[in-house]
Amino acid sequence: MSSLQEKIDEAKKLSLQITKETEDDRLMTLSVGPQHPGSGHFRFTIKVDGDYIVFVDPDPGYVHRGHEKMCEYRNHFQNIPHLERPVIHDSCNITYAYSLAVEDLVGITVPRRGQFIRALASELSRLSYTLYWLAIYGIFLGHSTMFMWPAGDRELLIDLLERLSGARVTNAFNIPGGVRNDIPYNFKEKCLAQVNYFETRLKEYEDIFYNNPLLRQRTEGVGILTKEDAIKLGVTGSVLRASGVPFDVRKVEPYDVYDEIEFKVQYMKTCDSFARAYVPVLDMRESCHIIRQLLDKMPDSGDVREKLQFNIKSSPGETYKRVESGRGALGYHVVSDGTPRPYRVKASVGSFRNLLALPFLLTGSKLGDMPAIYWSLNYWPVEADR
Amino acid sequence: MNTATGFIKALESGTKHLVLKRFTFRYPQEKLKFVGDGYQFDPKKGVGIAGTRGRHILFHDKCTGCQLCAIACEGIAEAITMVKVDEQWKQNKKSIMPQIDYGKCVFCGLCVDACPFYALYMTNDYELSSFTKSHLIYTPSQLAVKPKYDGEVEIKIGSRGAYHGR
């Protein structure tokens, strides 16, 4: 009798187990990346229930190169070429922050003309990064024209950077002490013409992409990151500004010449994917405005570089300097022990900080919203891995 | 109706581009024009002279074999090694000159910044592909050759958009 009861209990347990397993079978695990066309050098595992994402686990690190460890074995100048590798499209900004930190440790100020030139390089670099990002946002949403136009127009800015620094993307231009070289002959007119032309192109982007009703349907009201959540998660850059916090390092903590430049911090209050995709375009307009002012206010002659020894020794201490990069605040925490090499370098990058919002936003959204939300976070996998 | 105007504007913007000039240029037939003769550095002033950072050019009559370029490269790409040359120069007692492995070089140009004797510059030549990795190693005598590069197109902005023209 008892054995029969046991058997019944066992069967009940088993059936319970089976139903539980079948319930779990509702979920399908999809691996997005690293060979997925919609991921970049990055992987996240998602579980979908029908069309809804119920679980997200980001797994970065596919392009980790021990950037911070490498810095400890090289001197400040030798660090520059490999520091810019994580975001070669935005290389002038990522070296800008490091240069500011080293200058703070060494205790020098850059000549005024040098400050203008490196601000100019960083703005051009930011524009070119944002265009690259925008191109990928376009193709993620299936808009092939929006992939080609920014990718083509980026050539205008790459050409300027190439004239200025000699390399198209890996500029190694902003170094501790200023910039590598003065602007070439006839650069101002060329820069003004190309930037002005580029600004007219932004209207076309709005016509074909941002005001397209299909795009509006896909991005408006999708992936809402409220102001409170954005602050709590500590996101930065365009993601933060799209959530209604007017925070821009160039404005709140002006470095170099940015306190003489007039510009507005563009932000939106709708907090959705559309706002996150549109704020960079508003930023690009401001950047064009800034470039014109920089060219206008730049002193006609003067030094561009404070002469430093190759093996410059910095005083022991530590510093934390940040700039506004294409992806938000980019800070370098440099600890020095008095030797030519930094003792510890920590890069606090925008991508890594924005990554925290990815599981938060994706959970509960639809599978079709995945690219619209993921790439609107202004996330650059290579930079996040460092 | 907002939807309809959105579509119509997008259509207008798209079709407008059918008459714009194409932006790309035919690379092997046309090449980009660069500003100077390549990136150079003036050690007296301590600043560089703007130019493309292509492959290097080594002036044998100025190189002293001081190894500063190799030391600068040590932490970056480790592309420069000092090799023995057969030539006899008054300023180069040890007869060593840099040999550059372009399979490793990242074209940052910090070796040019490091040279205090106006001996190492960069040129406009960026077409360095080869079938074997060993062909990418340029000996001092190969580096002494001044490359020929004649690019003629550059970005022009006209009424039909930006394009690459002569």
Next chain:
Amino acid sequence: MEKNNTENNQTNLIEVKEEKSNLLSSSLINSITTNFGDQVKLVYKKENRSKILVSPENLVETALYLRNNHGFDHAESASGTDYPADNQIEINYHLGSYSNTDYYPYILVLSTRVDRTDPKSNSLINIFPSVEYHERETYEMLGVFFLGHPRNERFILPEDWADMPPLRKDFRIKGR
């Protein structure tokens, strides 16, 4: 003898430096020192930056105080620095504020030092949710175990990483 020298160098790092003092810094530091007294040690004070060192036991308390009373609502980064000479690992939280407009340009470095042989620290994840991935990264890069953190596990390094935490000073890069 050499070892002693390096040790002196290391300890020199944590000296109080009075640089160009800033009104904001002063008021903030004053407020902290009146509240915590000797528990909090000021490391440096610069324009828009200051660093305080607390003991691991007081870390959560200080962070809570900073969040509630001064509006430091997020951490820009959480990182660690290895000091083998002191046999300590320093954990730095770069705190910033988005809700308090006065503190927009301000970064307060909240740091603590834990024992290097068995590094354990209280996690600040309940106070600043933004440190989640930063602390996870610090765990795998420096081996600091964060008590109360839900996932002290591999994040950036390869799945089969079996070596020591790579940002420790005794982890050597090949050929250097």
Next chain:
Amino acid sequence: MASLTPDFRFGNFVASIVWVLFVVLALVTVLILPIIFFTLFYIPLPVVDGQVLTPYLFFSMMVDPSRTLPILQFFMHTTLFKAAVFPGFVFAALIAAVTIFVERKLLAKMQLRVGPLYAGKVEGIFQLLADGLKLLTKEIIVPSGADKPIFWLAPIMFVATAAAVVALIPVAPGWVVADVDVGLIAVFAILGFFPLIALLFSWASNSKYPFIGGLRALHQMIAFEIPFFLSALPVVLLSSSLNLTEIARSQYMIWNIFLLPINAFVFFISSLAELERIPFDLPEAESEIVAGWLTETTGMIYGLIQLGSYLKLYALAGLFVILFLGGWYGPQIFPPELIPGAHESNLPLLQMLALDGVYNAITVNSVFWFLIKTIFIIFLMLVIRGINPRIRIDILLHTGWYKLIVLTFINLFVVLMLIYGGIIGPEGVISIR
């Protein structure tokens, strides 16, 4: 100069080509020619101009100009020619190929690019040939655990189904492969097979992304099939026939698009969804589900599916023209004879040049106008691809079920009211006939 590998020998290259030619020639003489003659011996041969068309006669006629045209005329009216060559497969495949090329060039132009450039010297006109050769030589990878028969069968079924749709589209009066009385229904019935093939193929490839893609294809199809069919119904009411040739004929005076613009719009949108083209390419959404149900396709399997989908594009554009744009009707611009007076003269060469007997001014004119209209519709579909992002699945289903179906129903009732009110229709005020 740098494109040749170091161990390249021109002599070896020539020798290999000569060797291949020799092998081919030997095979033809030894094997293929005997087989051809054996088969020809046993099959009944057709009669042309009172003579049995033996192979010898056939070859002799090919060199005698006066006898060539009757043969051509005879072959042009065989069912095999119709199905395989002219209104059928080869014609449609050619248009599909041209469409692919034009699409690439047009999108390139819109996106300020160059597009195909190197293959074939002139703006890359042989790019498609090169792509086809590349696809042919690629290895076909079948995923482990795939249902092999279905995996191999599905692409062939896809092309066959697309060709079946093409077979129902008339291009000129009398020039249609299958002139059935239920033509329109047959078209919709055959189109209904496509999502099934997609689902079968995606299930057979034993992978997650194809599975999601196949399900999406099914959802999309069901959501858009009903408005698709309903938007074509008023046309049937107006012309009181389901035969596509009859429908085209009924628009001799007024094209249906002027009477039923909303229907034409809905039909166009639905056919875009049916074709899985860009605003509706959810089953192949590459940033979400890799390549959707095409994820596991490789080599010629992918090539066949592309061919099938472009055949379908041509078929649906043709269907739009038949239903709404007056079919092949347009002003007569071709002369009654290609060279005036060639029929009366007894010069065989002149007659051959004038294609006497084969050339029919009305047919050529019809085909011309049909092609012009079809190309215009294809162009519209291509431009829409250039300016739009992808739509999301729930918006797509919402559009299909809530908006388009309601719109077509309203439109259907309006048309019925107008017909019964005697305004349009066969006996209406605005007479069609």
